[in-house]
Amino acid sequence: MISSPQDDSVARVNTSAKQKTKPVAAIIGGGPAGLAAAERLAGVAQVHVFDAMPSLGRKFLLAGKSGLNITHAEDLDLFLSRFKEARARLEPLLRGFLPDEIRSWAAALGVELFVGSSGRVFPKAMKASPLLRVWLTRLREAGVIFHPRHRWTGWADDGALTFETPDGETHFRADVSVLALGGASWPRLGGDGAWVPLLRAKGVTVNPLRPSNCGFDVAWSPHMAARFAGEPVKSVTLSFGDRSLRGDFVVTRYGIEGSAVYALSADLRDASDRDGKAVLTLDLTPDRDLERLTRDLSRPRGKASLANHLRKAAGIDGVKAALLRECLDATVFDDPAALAEAIKALPLTLIRARPIAEAISSAGGVALDELDEKLMLTKIPGVFCAGEMLDWEAPTGGYLISACLATGRAAGAGAAIYDSENGC
Numbered sequence: 001m002i003s004s005p006q007d008d009s010v011a012r013v014n015t016s017a018k019q020k021t022k023p024v025a026a027i028i029g030g031g032p033a034g035l036a037a038a039e040r041l042a043g044v045a046q047v048h049v050f051d052a053m054p055s056l057g058r059k060f061l062l063a064g065k066s067g068l069n070i071t072h073a074e075d076l077d078l079f080l081s082r083f084k085e086a087r088a089r090l091e092p093l094l095r096g097f098l099p100d101e102i103r104s105w106a107a108a109l110g111v112e113l114f115v116g117s118s119g120r121v122f123p124k125a126m127k128a129s130p131l132l133r134v135w136l137t138r139l140r141e142a143g144v145i146f147h148p149r150h151r152w153t154g155w156a157d158d159g160a161l162t163f164e165t166p167d168g169e170t171h172f173r174a175d176v177s178v179l180a181l182g183g184a185s186w187p188r189l190g191g192d193g194a195w196v197p198l199l200r201a202k203g204v205t206v207n208p209l210r211p212s213n214c215g216f217d218v219a220w221s222p223h224m225a226a227r228f229a230g231e232p233v234k235s236v237t238l239s240f241g242d243r244s245l246r247g248d249f250v251v252t253r254y255g256i257e258g259s260a261v262y263a264l265s266a267d268l269r270d271a272s273d274r275d276g277k278a279v280l281t282l283d284l285t286p287d288r289d290l291e292r293l294t295r296d297l298s299r300p301r302g303k304a305s306l307a308n309h310l311r312k313a314a315g316i317d318g319v320k321a322a323l324l325r326e327c328l329d330a331t332v333f334d335d336p337a338a339l340a341e342a343i344k345a346l347p348l349t350l351i352r353a354r355p356i357a358e359a360i361s362s363a364g365g366v367a368l369d370e371l372d373e374k375l376m377l378t379k380i381p382g383v384f385c386a387g388e389m390l391d392w393e394a395p396t397g398g399y400l401i402s403a404c405l406a407t408g409r410a411a412g413a414g415a416a417i418y419d420s421e422n423g424c
């Protein structure tokens with residue numbers, strides 16, 4: 001079925017074999033979305049999974065490095081609300097593979113899970129590698145054929161899929177295809193967004209890929225960047241627009257990163273893209289109200305240095321004190337009431353989102369209205385799309401992998417009933 005561009009005898013064998021045997025399905029991209037599609041198609045079609053990298057699921061494995069958060073156990077309506085404006089389109093697909101079903105699926109692969117105190121669901125081993133190993137073995141046993149080191153480059157004039165391989169260009173004729181190529185974050189793991197022009201050339205609207213769940217640049221002073229890079233800022237409240245949340249973040253050489261920042265990052269990114277900056281408001285003492293803080297800071301300082309006074313009266317020192325010095329005019333420190341107000345609502349100006357290559361995930365991608373309800377591209381019949389390459393975004397918390405698995409299965413289900421003869 002794989003042929004060199006000149007070798008059309010192989011393509012003919014492929015076509016005639018099709019009449020007697022199962023249809024041939026090509027899945028391009030071996031991340032969670034592509035593998036979920038392969039799983040759904042196995043047994044129904046001859047399934048071939050192609051990936052540009054020497055091994056599959058590299059981003060999935062990386063996701064497991066910091067504790068694989070595979071789904072979330074919260075109330076379903078809340079879960080669905082995380083997909084914001086994409087909810088309406090994604091809901092039927094997410095309902096096709098609900099968080100509970102994801103948990104049963106992982107259990108069936110022999111992976112024990114636990115629900116963390118926040119409702120996030122993790123494998124007990126925390127890693128992705130045991131799950132991926134069993135999953136790939138099961139897929140192989142179900143007849144799925146893997147083709148690593150096959151970088152998809154588009155379509156030949158006769159409609160065959162074209163790939164770059166270490167042995168040169170090869171063509172592959174499929175009755176149906178699923179693209180599950182990921183976004184453009186962490187491109188060295190395989191997903192680099194090079195597919196965007198290939199689909200645009202076919203008239204498909206692909207919205208620009210943008211960083212999601214990302215850090216931000218801040219114009220730190222050289223002292224702040226050198227002295228405090230890597231320092232966690234713990235248990236603060238971050239507010240932007242009408243959203244506030246309590247959590248931790250990390251000061252980096254260039255700005256800020258971390259889970260609480262990621263949770264607000266879509267709005268912060270949109271605002272900084274639009275206005276050239278976004279002002280995040282920090283409450284450095286969420287457990288002490290303004291009245292008490294003002295009283296505490298108004299206590300006579302005696303001979304204590306300002307740093308000692310801040311530490312003793314308000315519990316602020318280290319990186320939190322440094323943030324105050326970075327963001328406030330020196331005169332504020334002489335006025336306890338103004339200082340208390342600033343500690344409760346410290347404005348931190350973010351300049352821009354960090355580059356997409358550093359982001360956890362991508363926003364943008366194939367416009368959802370380019371797809372029918374089975375996730376087939378209406379402009380390219382027989383080609384389905386799934387996973388992060390579609391234009392939706394969600395915070396961290398297991399929502400990303402959940403939606404990749406659900407859309408992968410949905411695309412696989414659509415491909416399984418696609419009739420290449422009649423185009424429906």
Ligand SMILES: Cc1cc2nc3c(=O)[nH]c(=O)nc-3n(C[C@H](O)[C@H](O)[C@H](O)COP(=O)(O)OP(=O)(O)OC[C@H]3O[C@@H](n4cnc5c(N)ncnc54)[C@H](O)[C@@H]3O)c2cc1C
Pocket residue numbers: 028029030031032033034050051052053056057058059060062063064066067068069070071150151152153180181182183185186189190191192193194195359360361386387388389396397398399400401402404
């Ligand atoms: C550090 C980090 C931590 C994360 N942690 C979590 C987490 O805990 N929970 C969570 O839900 N999500 C997490 N994510 C996000 C999650 O890993 C992704 O959303 C998910 O892997 C996307 O799945 P996908 O199958 O759509 O794409 P990918 O996993 O990116 O897979 C796409 C595949 O397509 C292949 N490919 C791309 N272009 C081509 C081409 N032209 N030809 C052939 N193959 C190609 C790539 O090699 C890749 O294997 C994390 C991400 C990062 C970076």
